[in-house]
Amino acid sequence: MTQITEEYIDSLAPNAGAIKNGNDLVRKNNFQLLCRTVDHTLLFGECKGSGKVPYSCSVDFIKAEQPVFRCSCPSRQFPCKHTLGLMYAYATGKAFTVEEIPADIADKREKADKRDEKKRETAETPAGTESKRKVNKNALAKKFAAQLEGVELARKLVQQMVQSGLASLDNRSIRMFEDQAKQLGNYYVPGIQTDMRKLLFLIGSSENNEAIYSQIVEHLAAFHVLLKRSREHLKARIEGSSMDITSILEEKIGHAWQLSELREYGLIRQDVELVQLSFHSYSDDARGEYVDEGYWMQLHDGEIVVTRNYRPFRAAKHMKEEDSIYLVVQTKELFAYPGDMNKRVRWEEMMMRELDERDRMTVRSFAERSFTTAIKNVKNQLKNPLADKNPIILLLAEQIAKSEQEYVLVDDQGVRMPLASISTIGHPTTELFSYLNEKLFSHVAVLVMFENDLSAGKLVAQPLALITEQEMIRLFY
Template identity: 70%
Template sequence: MTELTVAYIDSFALNAGAIKNGNDLVRKNSFQKLARTEDGTLLFGECKGSGKEPYSCSADFVKTEQPVFRCSCPSRQFPCKHILGLLYAYAGGKTFDIADIPADIADKREKADKREEKKKETAAAPPGTETKRRVNKNALAKKLASQLEGIELAHKLVQQIVQSGLASLDKRSIRMYEDQAKQLGNHFVPGLQAAFREVFILINASDNHEAVYSEAFEMLAALHALLKRSRDYITARMEDPELPMDITSVLEEKIGHAWQLSELREQELIRKNMELIQLNFRSYTDEARGEYVDEGYWLQLEDGEIVITRNFRPFRAAKHMKEDDSVYMAVQTKELFTYPGELNKRVRWEEMTMRECSSGDRNKIRSFAEHSYGAALKTVKNHLKNPLADKNPVLLLHAAEVAKTEKGIVLVNETGERLPLANIARLGYPTLQLLPHLNQKQLKNMAVLVMFEDQLSEGKLVAQPLTLITENEMIRLFY
């Protein structure tokens, strides 16, 4: 069983409230029974509840990378506070009696073993005998035709807005355009619909529309390019039903496709036995899509690639969904699923174990940092030329020092190249004001995770520091 640290247990909790409630049960001595099997793979116990009978809860670590939690309580949160309390009790050194595995859990383990064996037999079947996901060609043709209609409708809306001019947009006209954009919800293009909403939200949020015109025009130009790419792509798929889905870019996701893990596996977008360390984390609200987003920036220790995890929690269902948080331990996973994309690809895993980070990990992270700022800027500029690209790419750079000049704070590399730093308004987490509070040792010979943004209104590319990695510590400027 993986060492049960508090940080590891916290990673299972749905939100901060669940963490507090689980710890409260331990503090109040609510557990009437605490037990574990002799091999330590199963923790189980009984916890006082609101009824006459206590709740039976267990944490099964027979598969370390995929623990199974069970509880007899009616809570819709999972894992519930009773399971979390059981884990916190163990991590906190509470006494757990040695006991035999309960019969019902032994039976469930046996059934799980049989399912796993069947999966292995299927995976070991000769090539060509495996069952592939069947595609209903008639249903696909109808969906593509509907998407094409949605794209044409979206194109007309963009034309209307551009021809009328942004200066003509007032609350009344914006409401009219929003009502028209709602029709896109009937055409399987939620990504395009959200792109329209972003424009309207940007303009509505500002009392001075002229101040956001440059950004609004940039968004409309990107939307126009997306619509053109989408039209060509959907038309090609309609003409050739055998044409595979695009897995080289984020086009499908921009249109609105939600990739399933089974699809990523089928497309072989998967890597085996990977280790990742989270360099930074943030949560934000995406009003256009109506969801909360938990976003983690990670480094793959095998190759130094910076990847991103995103956990989407729709407003209506957020309280029932797991809320991601900062992770300070290294994550080990047997299967890492990678979504289509280019720089800073999105990744996901189902099973994981965790271990403590070491100085060796920090040194390895630092070894992957780009030393040439010229090369870094070239990478970013080439990335931003793609209209489908994420507008805020993240890179890991090496800095000999952080210096203060007459024009502001800069990163300086060994050859004297300078990279000006600035806060990115869209990020919503200013960090430059924190740097003067660090001592000089922390501001020399480090790797710096930075986020870039092309600020068209000012005609410059800016970078904001997110995390500093020195030989002795990792300093997250927000988390």
């Protein structure tokens, strides 16, 4: 069973408000009944609500990696404040009476076991046979044809914008193109539609400086490549070519990968432990969503991967808001999306354990010692117009030094890497170095995010976290 700590409960909460409300229930002694089973796999009780009848709530840890929350309250948040409060009461040492498992929960456990067994039987495919997932080839061909039309529509819109002169587009013209871009929603190309919106957001930016213009040119060039490769790819799919699972093109067009597909194509890793090194939450106006982004290291091989949780603006208050995690995540199955550096990953079930000194040592052991090698890898990534423009690498710095007005990382060969702020993050972090003990600046692992600053004509790196033998210091979360 997962150790139920306050930090672990925080990681399950949908947002900061739910954390506060759950703790308030315990502080105000709103729980009229606190019970647990003898094996600690079930917590249940009653919590005073706004009505006469208290809410019945429970948290079932029979599958420790996938706890089940139940509550009779009408809240649309999941888990609700009552189930969170129940766990906070347990974690803070409140007295729980040992009771037999309630009959209704025992019945639900039995039904869940039967469903799981049926799923396992359905998922099992004998060796040498094809997957049971059926594909409607006619429907798929029609979808590819529609996507091809969408690509052509996007190409015409970009052509019209360029011919009109990007600098001469006023707010009225931009709104007109935005209305036309909405039509892309009819062609199953949400990825291309989002890229079009990002281009229009950049063009309509109130900042009319050289940096914005450079971003527009870069985005326009990448968008041109995306449309060209999408057209070639979709034509090949119509002619019978199989799905490309080695590149991000499918997702860039708009394919939403299902876990069953990732499993079918072998894009899955078994028994993985991950440590979150940094966390970033931001709003993506082009997507109309909040994005919670975590940067993690896999402890078995040192690969740095990313998790992204998307919350549409309209439904954000009803969805789980991800946050920084300071524990080690353990998952039996880690699904990896196609990509290059910093692949996007996802898991369905997890357990957690405390982060200890051995984990920090493991993380540090995977840090890249050669800045020359790191920069080469970053530049190779940036050569692909469709790749992520902000790769992340953990570097081992022999020293963090201050050179005139800037901080620089120095590797054991004396190669220096200047640190600065990048536009993607929008928040400075190097300024925080002045508040840190300089003893931390020797032989330290530094997580950095890169960006190609076209206006300045150089590669820029911004620090996100420091990892020493004794502690992990997040500069951004």
